[in-house]
Amino acid sequence: MTYLLLGYLVVVIIPLLAASWRVSLLGLALQGVLLGWVALKSQSELSATTLIVVVDVGVVRGIVAPWVLQRVLVRSNAPRRNDVIPANLFSWVLVAAIVFASFRFATRLSLVEGGNPMHLATVTAALLLGMFVLASQNSMFSQIVGCLRIENAVALFELSASAHLPALLQLSLSVVFLLTVLLFARFLRGQLQSPQPLDAIEQPTL
């Protein structure tokens, strides 16, 4: 499990250092695949809920979400370069500091409450880095990436629970996530394909 979590941490950090939307999406896809792997490893028996969780994290987050966004960007001929975080030394130091602080926090909390400190540290780092992406970027694509990173971090945290939600609720969460991704893609397509001036004449509204 530790290697999987370490791998997750790597795919969370590396795309931040590469200014390319393809690497960002690859990072999200790998996060999903690793989440699916963690989900499979942490379950002792295969139930309906486990299956839904694996499909949610492995297929929806790992394949569908990056694929949908990639399709929109390719069709819109989006420029290759996309900074996930500002490309400067300050941002990189901040990333390192966030990872370091996450491990300190996890170690201290585990001493009091028990649990796997590596798991907690990975979740905390992924969550804070997602927030950093969201806070430091204005472009729609980067904000979507930040949002999905936070969603994945929450999913990783939920995987550490010893029992899952009822199958119906788990399914609802997956469907809502899928709809969210589709709406993200729609927004992105709208922004890339039909820019419209702000002062366009407005029609009467309801």
Place this chain on the structure above:
Amino acid sequence: MTAATEQRAAASEIGEGTSKRPGRSTPTIALVTLALASVLLSTWLCSGMSAALPVTALHDWLRFDGISRLFLLLVNLVFLGIATYVWGRVNSEAALQKGIGRYVTCVVVFMAASNLALLSNDLIALWVLLEITTLAAVPLIQHGGSQAGRLASWRYFLFSSVGLTFALLGFACIGRGMQLGSLHEASFSIQPASSALQAVSEPWHRLGLVLVLFGFGTKLGLAPMYSWLPDVYEAAPPATTALLAAVQFNVTLVAVLRVLQVYAAADSAIVTLELVALGLGTMALSALNVIAAKNYKRLIAYAALNHAGVIAVGLAVGKAAAYGVLLYAVSNAFIKAILFLTAGKIRSHYGTERMSEVSGLIKDLPFTGLFFMVGSFALLGLPPFGSFLGELIIMSGLVRVGHMFVFAAFCSILTVTFVATGRAVFPMIWGEPKKKAHWGRQPIATMVPKLTFFVALLAMGLYLPAGVNTLFRQAAAELGVR
């Protein structure tokens, strides 16, 4: 007038000019029928179950108690008002029939999810339903196809998604706390969780509670994640704004009430601290923005933020202010519905949202001016409206529990907001008309909902029928655990 304003005015005139004889709109008739059925059903639910509450149904997925019944009645009444308004608007302007089928479909999904969320007996199911209302609201904000609407809907969706993700993370933390404690299994059902709170792990429970309140606070427009709200309320069509401000706000408020009902008793101190900080912070930010506002829709949006802050402070007080909070929240829904729907009329008449360009409403558009005046009075918390009584109970609750510093800050901020709102709104109502008075056509269908809301507002301040008062008391008793 600026060039953009002239363009808008011209567009508005074009809209009115091309709409001499619009045909009947089947989707809006269906919407009004559905809204009427919802009101009848919720009235039957409210009057039919007086004893032995709470009642659960559908394998414990649904819960009928004081809170769900009160808010069910409220949101469906507001829904009926908004549906009637939409019907009236579409029937009076042919240009509005474009895309109305899609609009009505989204409203129906939005309202179905809202009703189910109010009845939900599971906090995660409630979360899912709240997310569905968010997804359904995005096309409603974009309706009309303006770039400003699209940008606002993006901000709305982004902030809502992040806020709700934090709330979900909070629930995951609370669940972890239950598993690490002696419960071993996490349950988010409203009943059992409250009875087993002593057995949870404290740090996880506290962290979870803070995150859940922060997440739902974002959806309510509480500081620091409030900036989406004025943008959305300004850019969305008035009917959508009224839906968001009066329906979705209250559904989210019920989510907060449920969380407090179930989890707050075990961690009263941190809940009070967070709610006071969020509430006072929001009120202060709202006061500053009301002073600077130049656009009347934005002004109402900032005043709505102030109301959210007042409710947060009231919730922090707990039992002593529970009745006042409910009275204030329900009044608030009617006030926002009146004001945003009236703002729609003002916008279509003047073709601008700038306050400096609207003057002498009471002479120019007497009915609209009257509703705007009444809404503004209620917004400012003047007697005899329910908002006045609610505010008074919250303030007396603050004094009773000994939060004197919070009381002082609360009163000071309210005074600043009161003066700033009055200074901005009163010239719009009583000033000299800047153009020749033109008694625009005001269809009865757009006035009836506002008149109904006005009567409800007055009734809450002057006389509440015994049945409705019982509903308020039941809901307040369920809230008043702390």
